[in-house]
Amino acid sequence: MAERFSLRGYRGLTGAELVIPLAAAALALIFPSQLNFLMLVATTAIFVLSLDLVVGYAGIVTLGHAAFFGAGAYGAGLYAIHVTAEPISGLLVGAAAGAAIALASGLLILRAHGLTLLMMTVAVAQILLEVANKSRWLTGGDDGLYGIMPAPILGLFAFDFHGRTGFAYSVVILTLVFVFLRVLTASPFGRTTVGIREDRERMAALGTRAYPHLVRTYAISGAVAGLAGAVSAQTVQVVGLNTLSFTMSAECLVMLVLGGTGRLWGALVGTLMFMMIHHSAAELDPFRWMFVIGFMLVAVVLFLPGGVVNALARLAGRRAERASR
Amino acid sequence: MSALEVRNLTRSFGALRVTRDVTLAVEKGARTALIGPNGAGKTTLVNLITGALRPDSGQVLLDGRDISRLDQPARARLGLVRTFQITRLFKPLSVEENIRIAVLNRLGHQGRLALGREEERRVDEAVAETLATVRMQDRARSTIAGLAYGEQRLVELALALALKPKVLLLDEPAAGVPQSESHVIMSAIAQLPGDLAVVFIEHDMDLVFRFARRIVVLVGGAVFTEGAPAEVAADEEIKRIYFGEVAP
Numbered sequence: 001m002a003e004r005f006s007l008r009g010y011r012g013l014t015g016a017e018l019v020i021p022l023a024a025a026a027l028a029l030i031f032p033s034q035l036n037f038l039m040l041v042a043t044t045a046i047f048v049l050s051l052d053l054v055v056g057y058a059g060i061v062t063l064g065h066a067a068f069f070g071a072g073a074y075g076a077g078l079y080a081i082h083v084t085a086e087p088i089s090g091l092l093v094g095a096a097a098g099a100a101i102a103l104a105s106g107l108l109i110l111r112a113h114g115l116t117l118l119m120m121t122v123a124v125a126q127i128l129l130e131v132a133n134k135s136r137w138l139t140g141g142d143d144g145l146y147g148i149m150p151a152p153i154l155g156l157f158a159f160d161f162h163g164r165t166g167f168a169y170s171v172v173i174l175t176l177v178f179v180f181l182r183v184l185t186a187s188p189f190g191r192t193t194v195g196i197r198e199d200r201e202r203m204a205a206l207g208t209r210a211y212p213h214l215v216r217t218y219a220i221s222g223a224v225a226g227l228a229g230a231v232s233a234q235t236v237q238v239v240g241l242n243t244l245s246f247t248m249s250a251e252c253l254v255m256l257v258l259g260g261t262g263r264l265w266g267a268l269v270g271t272l273m274f275m276m277i278h279h280s281a282a283e284l285d286p287f288r289w290m291f292v293i294g295f296m297l298v299a300v301v302l303f304l305p306g307g308v309v310n311a312l313a314r315l316a317g318r319r320a321e322r323a324s325r
Numbered sequence: 326m327s328a329l330e331v332r333n334l335t336r337s338f339g340a341l342r343v344t345r346d347v348t349l350a351v352e353k354g355a356r357t358a359l360i361g362p363n364g365a366g367k368t369t370l371v372n373l374i375t376g377a378l379r380p381d382s383g384q385v386l387l388d389g390r391d392i393s394r395l396d397q398p399a400r401a402r403l404g405l406v407r408t409f410q411i412t413r414l415f416k417p418l419s420v421e422e423n424i425r426i427a428v429l430n431r432l433g434h435q436g437r438l439a440l441g442r443e444e445e446r447r448v449d450e451a452v453a454e455t456l457a458t459v460r461m462q463d464r465a466r467s468t469i470a471g472l473a474y475g476e477q478r479l480v481e482l483a484l485a486l487a488l489k490p491k492v493l494l495l496d497e498p499a500a501g502v503p504q505s506e507s508h509v510i511m512s513a514i515a516q517l518p519g520d521l522a523v524v525f526i527e528h529d530m531d532l533v534f535r536f537a538r539r540i541v542v543l544v545g546g547a548v549f550t551e552g553a554p555a556e557v558a559a560d561e562e563i564k565r566i567y568f569g570e571v572a573p
Binding site: 183184187188189191192194195198199201202203204205206207208209213216 | 377
């Protein structure tokens with residue numbers, strides 16, 4: 001007999017998730033000419049969320065997460081060109097591509113730890129990059145994959161030049177992904193992931209095998225990253241080798257560290273901060289914008305260890321403690 | 326049939342033989358102390374029994390079943406449970422969340438994305454019951470980092486108890502706890518279920534003689550002798566080897 005699921009099973013949800021569409025709507029109203037940029041922020045945020053699951057919750061440090069983003073982007077792009085331009089099924093194809101690559105590589109590399117594991121994550125992404133580069137007949141190589149023309153979403157909303165549909169589309173998916181990850185991280189599965197991050201041997205003594213659980217977590221994260229890649233392919237309508245690049249992996253890790261790991265909100269705040277600053281600093285000085293980012297990263301690591309969101313949470317905790325005295 | 330049986334367990338690290346042909350049996354309801362000077366191989370023996378380490382040869386049997394080929398998580402699920410000499414807890418989480426992780430493991434829910442209402446209720450009950458066993462209800466929401474060391478040792482014990490073990494291996498349960506607090510831990514151990522087989526490593530001879538009904542003396546990785554506390558205490562050779570070295 002199917003048991004009814006209690007709301008308590010979804011205790012990760014607080015209603016605060018509504019902040020995402022509301023903030024997105026506010027940003028769209030304030031910066032109506034920047035919808036294409038905001039769409040990029042939302043898409044990147046989905047990817048950084050997937051990175052938080054691996055880095056923040058599972059404690060796997062990676063510099064190759066773009067492998068799954070790129071796999072999703074190329075998967076959805078090729079699907080749109082060769083199979084059907086229907087976008088929702090394209091999302092599923094992107095997620096499946098990301099999950100498949102994450103599962104296959106996770107099975108291989110997740111027995112390793114520390115620096116060895118870190119190097120292997122880089123290697124996986126570099127191999128994929130090289131494969132995409134050499135398969136010019138399929139991927140367009142360094143010219144990029146062109147000709148992605150997604151059909152209207154649900155047959156109703158056509159993608160437009162100003163990015164209105166694309167922006168709304170990416171925000172809806174971002175919100176759904178965020179809700180999913182909140183539920184996942186609060187679930188027994190998510191608690192087990194945190195337990196493994198904190199002490200693998202302790203978890204073994206409690207009866208949990210870390211390796212298969214980490215592989216599963218890695219595959220789920222790969223699916224979310226692939227989904228982000230698919231959204232990117234459909235909204236930007238071109239897929240370049242940069243989707244698989246080391247820079248992509250590294251920049252998104254910086255976004256996560258800036259915002260704060262292991263809280264999901266950190267991924268959103270970090271992405272927004274990084275991309276806003278990048279966007280405005282690059283406009284002011286296209287050659288030295290990295291200086292601003294570098295300075296900010298040093299400041300956060302030194303003065304707000306754990307990232308902006310974790311620092312705010314500590315502050316709020318201290319206030320509550322003082323108030324309760 | 327013994328709750329736990331160890332047959333001819335042997336393990337070397339390079340040329341160093343840390344466990345030599347250890348054979349022992351622990352009955353249901355036993356309170357067995359494993360003692361021996363530093364470096365006698367007590368913790369290694371616990372690691373071999375629980376499967377954290379693989380032996381070079383020998384067998385481990387739980388309730389008569391050969392579990393030598395099972396890994397540590399599988400042995401834990403069968404009820405062979407340990408605690409650690411230095412607490413290994415999930416530091417950023419609360420006491421309640423730590424225990425919840427153990428309970429989820431016992432109920433086999435650790436990989437689930439959601440629980441049914443009835444399952445959720447059973448988990449909550451088991452967590453509350455475990456908290457009550459170690460009398461930490463009022464500390465349930467504190468993070469581990471906010472606890473005194475003695476309290477952390479209690480949580481360490483609680484994680485093991487949450488698994489409802491058949492055989493419980495306690496590696497120096499009162500290690501590092503100030504004398505003034507160690508009675509709390511020992512009274513928690515004294516109240517363990519009567520049919521549970523308990524093996525504990527301990528250096529404090531007062532505690533050993535208060536709780537043990539059987540003592541196994543390990544020297545140089547091998548069982549030197551074993552017997553009732555009175556017999557062991559009377560053994561001149563043991564006094565010379567062991568008590569002579571650590572007695573005040």
